[in-house]
């Protein structure tokens with residue numbers, strides 16, 4: 001039966017999270033049961049929900065956009081800050097009533113919160129039937145089946161190999177123009193504030209052939225943009241035959257053809273010149289000049305780098321275990337400007353009020369922001385996460401009001417910098433990719449330029465997926481406004 005795409009529910013969930021939406025979309029292929037998924041947290045989690053939908057489809061479930069009609073409800077959760085977990089708990093309380101009127105309903109908690117809390121979640125949240133961590137999604141049909149028979153289940157096994165490389169994701173949150181491709185999983189970095197290494201396990205890279213195959217399929221389906229996803233894409237590595245292990249010839253020479261992130265980027269860029277390629281997240285300690293030169297060489301690799309700095313002060317960066325200092329970060333930015341020019345977009349994540357951060361150190365973050373002039377930033381105040389290095393070693397000693405005041409200061413600074421950067425675009429001609437309707441007006445459409453900025457243009461006879469040249473006429477701190485050329 002033909003796929004029917006109905007409405008998409010998009011509701012903001014977290015403070016200023018990097019990706020703060022939950023999305024669910026209807027797919028009707030005539031299956032007898034209905035699955036409703038809500039996703040929280042980062043793009044990787046959204047991408048995982050598409051894998052989950054695919055696994056569940058194989059065992060007889062279509063997705064639905066209304067939880068009232070669902071046989072199974074999954075919350076794919078995030079643990080990055082306490083607030084993200086609180087949001088999920090509130091949502092679970094709302095589902096309590098639903099479960100009371102429909103005891104057949106199965107409720108599952110997936111993702112990072114499932115991994116962090118494991119069995120405890122079943123004790124704490126009585127209505128939950130299954131708890132499944134990010135590496136155990138292949139076990140979902142089995143666990144759901146058992147739950148239907150009245151047996152609750154937990155699988156939070158973390159794998160060193162699982163990349164779901166063979167699973168074709170069901171595109172859930174798609175506009176038919178842009179899609180995510182996961183290129184790796186986990187993280188080995190151990191930033192002291194961060195829960196991700198504990199919830200996602202060890203870093204592993206996905207077979208590049210399966211990545212290229214996925215990009216080709218997307219092109220065949222009419223997609224125009226892919227975003228390659230990983231917590232630290234610059235440490236992507238794959239060698240043929242045995243992943244990440246050296247192969248020696250008879251003379252003992254290493255003949256491993258290591259595929260680095262730069263190489264992978266090139267391979268994806270070559271899939272089609274009409275496919276835009278983006279990636280996220282880059283780590284300042286690992287981003288190489290080779291990646292920057294590859295970006296320069298291929299016009300379809302977007303000139304935009306999300307390069308989270310976290311703090312502008314070297315002592316704080318050291319406590320955060322980021323393994324670079326202020327000077328290193330500024331040198332990387334200088335290199336980006338040197339190789340890719342001023343037009344390359346650079347964005348960041350910042351945390352205020354990390355353990356023992358002084359007022360002066362906070363000012364170092366503000367001054368670094370001025371120096372780099374970020375196009376935009378995702379900004380947070382520090383939220384201590386149980387089990388992390390920082391929680392064990394350093395007291396969470398900056399009072400909440402001060403954390404919040406410092407956050408407000410960096411938000412205001414970023415607002416000014418975004419405006420300044422956007423004003424530089426006025427008068428320029430840029431190619432944009434049309435993504436869909438503009439929120440504000442029916443006679444306008446929303447597109448994006450290479451540097452990842454939203455550009456509003458007149459609708460005329462354009463449609464999502466069209467490339468169009470525009471001249472930028474005006475801007476706000478968040479948006480550019482353009483006129484169509486030719």
Ligand code: SAH
Pocket residue numbers: 018080081193194195230231232281282283308310349350351380381382383384385
């Ligand atoms: N892998 C990415 C970050 C993923 S988490 C990187 O290394 O840059 C997204 C962002 O959430 C982080 O960049 C950080 O700014 C923020 N974050 C992570 N843990 C946090 C915590 N405990 N409190 C506040 N913000 C946090």
Ligand code: SF4
Pocket residue numbers: 187188189190191194195196197231232283
């Ligand atoms: Fe967390 Fe650091 Fe890994 Fe990013 S690189 S996911 S901040 S541990």
Ligand code: F3S
Pocket residue numbers: 040041042043044045077078079080111112195196199200
């Ligand atoms: Fe959250 Fe897990 Fe992503 S903690 S930010 S959903 S990796």
